[in-house]
Amino acid sequence: MSSMSIRLAYTAAGAGLPGVKVGPRARIVAVARDLFYRHGIRAVGVDTIAAAAATNKMTLYRHFPSKDLxxxxxxxxxxxxCEADWEQISAGHAQDPDGQLRAWVGYVSDLMIKEADRGCxxxxxxxxLPDKDHPARRVIEEFKTAQRxxxxxxxxxxRYIEPDxxxxxxxxxxxxxxxxxxxVGINGPGARLSRMMQTIIYHNGRL
Amino acid sequence: MSSMSIRLAYTAAGAGLPGVKVGPRARIVAVARDLFYRHGIRAVGVDTIAAAAATNKMTLYRHFPSKDLxxxxxxxxxxxxCEADWEQISAGHAQDPDGQLRAWVGYVSDLMIKEADRGCxxxxxxxxLPDKDHPARRVIEEFKTAQRxxxxxxxxxxRYIEPDxxxxxxxxxxxxxxxxxxxVGINGPGARLSRMMQTIIYHNGRL
DNA sequence: TTTATATGTTACAGATCGGTAACATTGAGA
DNA sequence: TCTCAATGTTACCGATCTGTAACATATAAA
Structure with missing residues (x-):
């Protein structure tokens, strides 16, 4: 298997403001989120996470009963x-639903650049994690459903004609x-996402 | 980690017509495709593949230098x-580009049911496999680009107005x-894919 | 029948996986 | 200063991972 050698290029530093103590639990989650996202969940072991979080496997398992959790x-x-971001969009355009929608289009277009090439x-x-019993699946399904x-x-x-x-x-x-x-890469169809969404919104028409 | 215990529920039988000898190489690829697709690539080991293909690991490695290949x-x-399917759509509606496109919409709508819940x-x-050097990435990028x-x-x-x-x-x-x-599951927005595509095609307009 | 090739079998190497036991060390509050 | 909880350290478990060596067996062509 392609070993790729992840290995820690960073320590616990950098997470949090200076002077603010960040406990091992928070460091573990921050580091795990980054490594899972960049390399894939199954490609990152708990040893790697603990080392990258400047702690050890034992402390990791004291905070989390299993890797799955x-x-x-x-x-x-x-x-x-993500939900906080969406709420901010809502709050920033109160009493202006169309402004909310258009602000959202701008927000997700920026995501295309920010997420670079690893998506959601x-x-x-x-x-x-195709196993339907995996504890992560509840989170995924609930969140995606709420977003929709x-x-x-x-x-x-x-007041668009066919909102659903x-x-x-x-x-x-x-x-x-x-x-x-x-x-297909960063220059694929995703690069024109904003224009596509605007076109589709316009074509849908308002009441 | 969620062990899930894949394990072989089927042997080499079932692949190919009766009387037609299917060599171990073909069985290995057929079985690996199925297991990779259903459980994920990293979740399936070569031992499992060899056993499910009614052969052994040594024969597998005689045909393929590595799991990655x-x-x-x-x-x-x-x-x-997939390319053969698309060519069949093309051939089935020669001299009728709009028919090709609409046949394609029907084809991908059926895919939503056929693929059930594991996508492409x-x-x-x-x-x-986020590693850009993985041999699989060439295949993926070339195929998706060709499809687009x-x-x-x-x-x-x-003759749609904005074909790109x-x-x-x-x-x-x-x-x-x-x-x-x-x-979001089988009843999510993907269930209305056909209607959405038809709407978007209609809204685009012809020359 | 002989020969060469493909395949099967067994055992193993070295690494990594998720997870745990036992014990040492730190550090903050009382 | 004492105490206690959180954390660190080390070593380990059994399982699984990709990949290989050595040897046995089948099979088809010559």
Missing amino acids: LIAECLREFALE ALANAAIE EQLVIWCRDA QLADELFLLLEGARVSIQS | LIAECLREFALE ALANAAIE EQLVIWCRDA QLADELFLLLEGARVSIQS
């Missing part, structure tokens, strides 16, 4: 941060862009 | 089969549907 916790933290951590995890519902609400509030279908189209375009970046 | 071969076979094997592999170009050709031949953008939209919708099935 650590995975779930990483995805839960990621999902909470939750979608990737769903592919890497939020999109429907925005489309409906903005428009929301589904935008949802699938986003998911497709994030996954296709990893197969 | 076996992975690449599995994806190559899959890609060739190539896209999944890209997520599981074929879509552009169909859209252009059918329409092709990209269809491409991303398909990729998004296949990946979202694995996160």
Whole structure:
């Protein structure tokens, strides 16, 4: 198997403001999130995580009963941060549903650059963990479902003619862009995501 | 780690017509494709593959220098089969580009049911193998790029106003549907893929 | 029948996997 | 200063991983 030799290029430093003590648990989750995302969940072992978090395997297992539950916790933290972003979009354009939707288009377009070439951590995890009983799957399903519902609400509030279908189209375009970046590369169709979404929104029409 | 115990539920039988001898190499690839697809590439070991193919690890390594190259071969076979399907769509609607495009929509809609809940094997592999030097990545990138170009050709031949953008939209919708099935489930937005594609094609307009 | 090639069998190497036991060390609050 | 909880350290378990060596067997062509 391609060994690739991940190995720690960074220590616990860099996480958190200077002077603020960051406990091992927080470091473990931060490091695990990064390594899981960059290299894949199954490609990263607990030894690597503990070492990269400047702690040890024993402390890791004192905070997380198993690697699977650590995975779930990483995805839960990621999902909470995403939800906070979406709420910020909502709050930043209160009483302006169409502005919310358009702000969201800008937000996800920036994601294409920020995520570079590894797409959505939750979608990737769903592919890497097909076992329906895995504790991470609850997090994934609940979060993705909530995202889609939020999109429907925005489309409906903005009085688009077919809000459910428009929301589904935008949802699938986003998911497709994030996954296709990893197969056709950064200059693939995902690069034109913003224009596509605007076109589709315009074509849908308002009441 | 969630052990899940894959284990062989089937032997070499069932592959090929009766009376036709299927060599170990073909059995290995067939079995590996199935196991990789259902459980994930990293989740399946070579011992499991050899046993499920009713052969042994030594024979496997006589035909494939490494697991990574076996992975690449599995994806190559899959890609060739997909290309054959697309060519059949082309041939079945010669001199009728719009018919080709609409036949393709029907074809990918059926894929949503056939693939059940594991999406595209190539896209999944890209997520599981982020290493850019992995031999499988060439296969993935070339195939996905060729698919997108074929879509552009169909859209252009059918004289749609913006063939490149329409092709990209269809491409991303398909990729998004296949990946979202694995996160939001079979009844998510992917279930309405056909209607969405028809709507978008209609909205694009013809010359 | 002889010969050469493909395949099967067994055992093993070296590494890594997830996970744990036993014990030492640190550090902050009382 | 004492105490106690969190953390660090080391060593280990059994299983699994990719990959190989050596040898036995089958099989088809000559």
